[in-house]
Amino acid sequence: MTLLRKLLLAAAGLLPASVVLAAPALGAVEKQPLNLHAIGMFFVFVLGTLAITWWAARQTKSTSDFYTAGGGITGFQNGLAIAGDYMSAATLLGLSSLVFAKGYDGFIYTIGFFVGWPIITFLMAERLRNLGRYTFADIVSYRLDQNKVRIFAAFGSLTVVCCYLIVQMVGAGQLIKLLFGLDYPVAVVIVGALMLVYVIFGGMIATTWVQIIKAVLLLAGGTTLALMAMSQFGFSYETLADKAVQAHASGWNIMGPGSMLADPINTASMSLGLVFGIAGLPHILMRFFTVPNAKEARKSVFYATGFIGFFFLVVCTLGFAAMVIIGTDPQYYVNGEIGGTLMGGGNMVAMHLAKAVGGNLFFGFLSAVAFATILAVVSGLALAGASAISHDLYATVFKKGKASEKQEMRVTRMATVGLGIIAILLGILFEKMNVAFLVGLTFGIAASTNFPVLIMAMYWKGLTTKGAIIGGFAGLICALVLVILSPAVWVTVLGHAHAIFPYDHPALFSMPLAFLVIVVVSKLDRSVRADKERDAYADQFVRAQTGLGAASASAH
Amino acid sequence: MIDIHSTDTQRCERIRSNPKFLQLVSSRSRLAWSLSAAVLGTYYAFMLVVAFAPQWLHAPIAEHRMLTLGMPVGAAIIIFSWLLTGWYVYSANTRFDALGAAILEESK
Numbered sequence: 001m002t003l004l005r006k007l008l009l010a011a012a013g014l015l016p017a018s019v020v021l022a023a024p025a026l027g028a029v030e031k032q033p034l035n036l037h038a039i040g041m042f043f044v045f046v047l048g049t050l051a052i053t054w055w056a057a058r059q060t061k062s063t064s065d066f067y068t069a070g071g072g073i074t075g076f077q078n079g080l081a082i083a084g085d086y087m088s089a090a091t092l093l094g095l096s097s098l099v100f101a102k103g104y105d106g107f108i109y110t111i112g113f114f115v116g117w118p119i120i121t122f123l124m125a126e127r128l129r130n131l132g133r134y135t136f137a138d139i140v141s142y143r144l145d146q147n148k149v150r151i152f153a154a155f156g157s158l159t160v161v162c163c164y165l166i167v168q169m170v171g172a173g174q175l176i177k178l179l180f181g182l183d184y185p186v187a188v189v190i191v192g193a194l195m196l197v198y199v200i201f202g203g204m205i206a207t208t209w210v211q212i213i214k215a216v217l218l219l220a221g222g223t224t225l226a227l228m229a230m231s232q233f234g235f236s237y238e239t240l241a242d243k244a245v246q247a248h249a250s251g252w253n254i255m256g257p258g259s260m261l262a263d264p265i266n267t268a269s270m271s272l273g274l275v276f277g278i279a280g281l282p283h284i285l286m287r288f289f290t291v292p293n294a295k296e297a298r299k300s301v302f303y304a305t306g307f308i309g310f311f312f313l314v315v316c317t318l319g320f321a322a323m324v325i326i327g328t329d330p331q332y333y334v335n336g337e338i339g340g341t342l343m344g345g346g347n348m349v350a351m352h353l354a355k356a357v358g359g360n361l362f363f364g365f366l367s368a369v370a371f372a373t374i375l376a377v378v379s380g381l382a383l384a385g386a387s388a389i390s391h392d393l394y395a396t397v398f399k400k401g402k403a404s405e406k407q408e409m410r411v412t413r414m415a416t417v418g419l420g421i422i423a424i425l426l427g428i429l430f431e432k433m434n435v436a437f438l439v440g441l442t443f444g445i446a447a448s449t450n451f452p453v454l455i456m457a458m459y460w461k462g463l464t465t466k467g468a469i470i471g472g473f474a475g476l477i478c479a480l481v482l483v484i485l486s487p488a489v490w491v492t493v494l495g496h497a498h499a500i501f502p503y504d505h506p507a508l509f510s511m512p513l514a515f516l517v518i519v520v521v522s523k524l525d526r527s528v529r530a531d532k533e534r535d536a537y538a539d540q541f542v543r544a545q546t547g548l549g550a551a552s553a554s555a556h
Numbered sequence: 557m558i559d560i561h562s563t564d565t566q567r568c569e570r571i572r573s574n575p576k577f578l579q580l581v582s583s584r585s586r587l588a589w590s591l592s593a594a595v596l597g598t599y600y601a602f603m604l605v606v607a608f609a610p611q612w613l614h615a616p617i618a619e620h621r622m623l624t625l626g627m628p629v630g631a632a633i634i635i636f637s638w639l640l641t642g643w644y645v646y647s648a649n650t651r652f653d654a655l656g657a658a659i660l661e662e663s664k
Contacts, residue, residue, distance in 0.1 A: 104613070104624070104630075108630070111602070111634060112599075112603075114637070119596070121641045122592045123588055237623055238623055241623045256611070257606045264607060295649050298644075298648055301645075302642055305638050306638050309634040309635065309637075313631060538568070539565060542568040542572060545581055546571060548564065549564055
């Protein structure tokens with residue numbers, strides 16, 4: 001999802017009809033006739049995942065099983081699940097549409113979305129695993145004031161989770177209406193209800209397996225589609241390039257960098273938010289705690305990076321192939337006008353391609369995968385939100401670490417139900433709203449609140465509680481204010497003529513501010529507590545490097 | 557993680573004074589930071605070319621070809637950074653982990 005929405009925001013105005021998931025153009029989307037192939041295949045997927053949930057429920061005995069699958073997921077499995085969290089329906093739909101419309105520029109964006117992963121491998125994966133247990137607040141509060149830091153971290157996590165849940169729910173409703181021909185509220189309720197079942201009964205074990213299955217389906221579906229499309233070009237990229245240049249309105253321009261970098265500051269801000277926002281998304285961070293040790297954590301990012309890179313290359317191939325196969329076929333355009341509006345909106349390129357090269361059955365399969373994708377991401381989000389409430393707020397802050405496992409599990413499940421209901425209600429409430437700003441907000445807050453505090457806690461001896469909290473809130477408020485003043489809210493939602501802040505993404509400004517405030521406030525902090533916190537870094541460093549005392553996998 | 561704070565302080569002290577620990581820390585951070593610099597350096601060099609010399613990427617890979625240099629270069633960035641990831645993971649999972657295990661053993 002993330003990619004797509006980012007893309008869309010960045011490309012606002014560039015892409016003819018914005019997007020499936022970012023919703024603005026979707027108001028105009030016609031409900032489609034019932035798509036029986038898609039519904040049938042989705043039904044099979046749901047049955048399979050429910051069976052897994054039933055199995056997972058029997059494995060889920062402790063809080064550790066519930067939050068992190070008992071640390072019993074292998075590196076390879078977790079790699080698929082991380083890749084699944086990152087590659088969504090929106091990646092497939094949004095990136096291929098972007099390449100379809102813009103050629104090489106779309107490819108440049110794709111590369112930008114990829115390079116954050118190696119950095120996470122080099123600098124974060126093993127420290128996350130060695131220092132954390134259930135939530136990223138474990139790491140931040142390692143040597144800082146437990147209560148204050150956990151309240152702050154839970155606040156940051158929940159803000160990100162709620163914003164992102166709304167975006168996902170609205171996207172789900174619109175996409176399902178479009179692909180399956182179901183009513184919007186029906187679609188939202190189905191997504192919410194299935195998510196509740198997965199998370200409440202199956203916890204992280206079920207959530208992870210749903211994500212793995214979906215990642216495999218998405219990789220297989222995308223690759224098959226690319227192979228079928230490339231067979232029309234004799235599997236030659238040279239032939240593909242030749243025909244794409246002939247077919248595309250921009251001709252030769254699609255083969256090199258072009259117009260999309262006209263606004264480098266917005267681009268830089270977006271890519272910064274995306275790269276570092278990922279490293280601040282609670283549901284992604286939680287994935288690092290599901291493996292038994294740092295070795296598996298590293299392996300999982302290695303696999304994830306490989307799958308993501310491969311998938312991105314496949315998606316770019318789809319975009320170019322679609323220029324020829326879809327771009328020259330009037331039946332995919334409204335009123336048959338080639339170069340006009342695509343049927344179903346500008347984001348349907350990959351779906352049309354599936355129909356063109358694979359027929360209705362394959363189109364149905366890909367639609368079902370898209371639905372499954374949303375379901376998997378929403379489940380991960382709900383689990384991350386629920387664990388912030390039960391582990392950070394309830395068990396640590398409210399009960400001072402004295403809650404029994406039973407109590408904690410009960411609170412988690414109640415929190416999940418609460419989040420599920422909120423997600424369904426907000427999803428329905430926001431149906432007609434332009435939720436594009438929530439994407440900027442989600443990644444802006446993740447990159448300017450969670451990420452700076454987390455990375456400083458792991459790498460900087462001088463960090464103090466005061467610095468972390470004041471700096472984190474500075475980033476949060478700055479990101480929030482800038483998004484409100486940005487075109488997406490100030491102009492589109494509030495109806496003013498000009499935006500006060502000209503860019504859609506706040507990260508370029510709010511993230512450095514957060515770091516600056518963290519450093520300055522920590523340096524000025526002369527309290528006794530602060531000295532103790534600085535001294536405690538030495539031991540934390542030993543643990544981060546050697547894995548001494550790291551939470552271990554549960555017995556089964 | 558309140559529970560583990562107090563127990564292992566002396567052990568941490570012993571680990572810190574082990575010369576192998578210093579070796580682990582310096583070789584790991586040297587590798588991690590140089591690989592990060594390699595990935596980000598490659599990416600930003602690419603973006604600079606995109607911004608200031610886009611015609612380089614727009615040049616055909618050979619005469620009378622339609623594919624441009626930008627295509628293989630872009631794919632190479634993705635593959636190259638993934639291979640670097642593999643390099644780090646391999647070093648960490650063999651060399652660093654072995655060193656780490658030895659340090660933990662000696663500190664008991």
